[in-house]
Amino acid sequence: MTKPRGFEKPAGVKDYLPGTVARLRKIETNVLECMNRWGYDEIITPTLEYYDTVGVASSTSDRKLFKLLDRNGTTMVLRSDMTAPIARVVASTLKSTPLPIRLAYHANVFRAMDEEAGRDAEFYQTGVELVGDASADADAEAVALAIACLEAAGVRKFRIALGHVGFLNGLLEEMLPGRQEDQQQLKQCLLDRDFVGYRKALVDLRLEPNVQRELEGILRLRGGQEICDQAGKLTRDRVALEAVSHLCEVWEVLKEYGVNEHVLIDLTMIGDFSYYTGMTFEGYAEALGFPVCNGGRYDNLLTQFGRPSPATGFALKTNRILELLGKEGNDATGRVLILYDAANRGQALQCAAEMRGKHGAAVETRKWPEGKATESIRPNEDGTFTWQDVTYADILEFLG
């Protein structure tokens, strides 16, 4: 193993330089403000958590957790999401706070690298958790707020795909009763959005023609309100029917939020099906192949922390939004540079203080050995700098 060179950093982590930080901060501020206006208060939890508590409860697979030992030999992890830590807080420090509890966060989370190169080991999520409300209204609120947050973040064109894990769970159990392994295989294909693989798996299972036809029919269950009606006719399974009925109700509430234009019902869309227990959703931005947000209902998680409660929420994939908006907008802000020599130092520093305090300007001062008068520096559109001669008279004029 070779020693890393001085400028190297671990695989999958990155530096954010000033222009990017300004854009990231803008997303963070606007989205958190939006969440706050919807009644969600920000919380901050530690980067380090115990493996046996938050680590195990998270939806991240074990091999993707960064692990380290504390002084007593207990295994810790770098948090891989914020949902499990917030469940811990709701069940402990906030255990006397009446439900529902609405919390928001903007946090960096960690995933040990996949074998594929280029995956981030540390990235940002901005999200909310609504704990203690099992209603379709709560699920609709999560979707409507996700839409408001994507807009606040500056994402222009996007669609939310809305699904429900109960529909597939129920339908597959009805069609392939007791055949867990086959069900799992089909669900994995849908999770991977591998529709070719899904069709092939159906053929390989050698099902009765009508069963195969129905299971193939799932792939067409994507659209508007009519999908709920179609899906309701596909099954007599109680779990599946309840899922469809719940989804219809969410859709109704979303109509009253006036955001249906952004939403598409997609019953082939299942989030992490070992984690979510009801409605799930994913947000897709135009011209981006992967989701910019995902969320759903997870009614079992809080039980693991000793305060059984229904819960729903979502997280924006903040880094992807940052990339999406990367080329948009102009974040070059003007900056005044005042150069001084020992003779006019007092005047220069006072002038800078006045420009910062009264005018909110960004002013850099610098001692200039050659005794040049004063110049001003502003970034060009391409991020480089050019020098412009500015006299004290100009600055005093600027100050009015």
Next chain:
Amino acid sequence: MTKPRGFEKPAGVKDYLPGTVARLRKIETNVLECMNRWGYDEIITPTLEYYDTVGVASSTSDRKLFKLLDRNGTTMVLRSDMTAPIARVVASTLKSTPLPIRLAYHANVFRAMDEEAGRDAEFYQTGVELVGDASADADAEAVALAIACLEAAGVRKFRIALGHVGFLNGLLEEMLPGRQEDQQQLKQCLLDRDFVGYRKALVDLRLEPNVQRELEGILRLRGGQEICDQAGKLTRDRVALEAVSHLCEVWEVLKEYGVNEHVLIDLTMIGDFSYYTGMTFEGYAEALGFPVCNGGRYDNLLTQFGRPSPATGFALKTNRILELLGKEGNDATGRVLILYDAANRGQALQCAAEMRGKHGAAVETRKWPEGKATESIRPNEDGTFTWQDVTYADILEFLG
């Protein structure tokens, strides 16, 4: 080793609940804005760094670094400060950017626990680095900006103690030539602010009476401009005299910044003397026994990353400021709660949207099975909540 219980978190880390987060965010925003007005742009670096690069270069002792292995068996650390990561960036990604470079940060940093209980393993620092300017003006700018930032953070009464590692290094080498171990012992006493131990060490060294007298005299070198004059007479050592002369110049510039009232020259004050190479300073708030900020000049660090450059900077100890201000201010913000049933849902959601959008109000909506009309909830001074009846008419009146 017992398994941690569900609600436990690792020693030394904490959850920040909404009221505290609001205060922390206020400090962060105000201080970063202040830094930005002085020409410092924010940068974000990864939580994970290589041990052999940033880990080794940091001023944190090895046993206080959190270490973990990447997939290739290379040792990584959780960053223990931001100065070494920023030096890495300045020497790599920004290697073509002309000096001086001004960068700011607000970041969580990590220290593996001391044996003593109660020390934070993860805490926040908000600071700047000014790379590429060796002048007294640059040092004075760091001190003056630290003062501006403490004020922006809301710290009311504070003093900056200003010192210089060169003075003690020179004087001790002059008085105890070649006696590195004895010099180290005396410096450690001063670093620990253990003046009784310092005097005892002097006695134990059995020095000549005039040497002992002079070294005892150091303890009185705390005050205003006159300290520079006194210190200059104590030594003929070149290093010590240059230090005094530099400090005098910093003092002169600080006078032109108009901030001397906050500054005290203290030649017994040495920061981490293996790290700092020139001026050092610490900020003390009234009624708090430990510094709220510290900084100084570190002209050797950048060399380790291959771009030798002088540098100066400081970090606010953000968590201590948070504690200091903990009882001040009232961050309870009003929040409207709109309860609805299925019949008036559309009207309720529209009303909430209008209040959020046009009036910037924080509005929580909730489906209320019993069909109660509308209520409003605002936090009391003690953080608890009481319910107040509010009608739709009230809200419409509020909306004007």
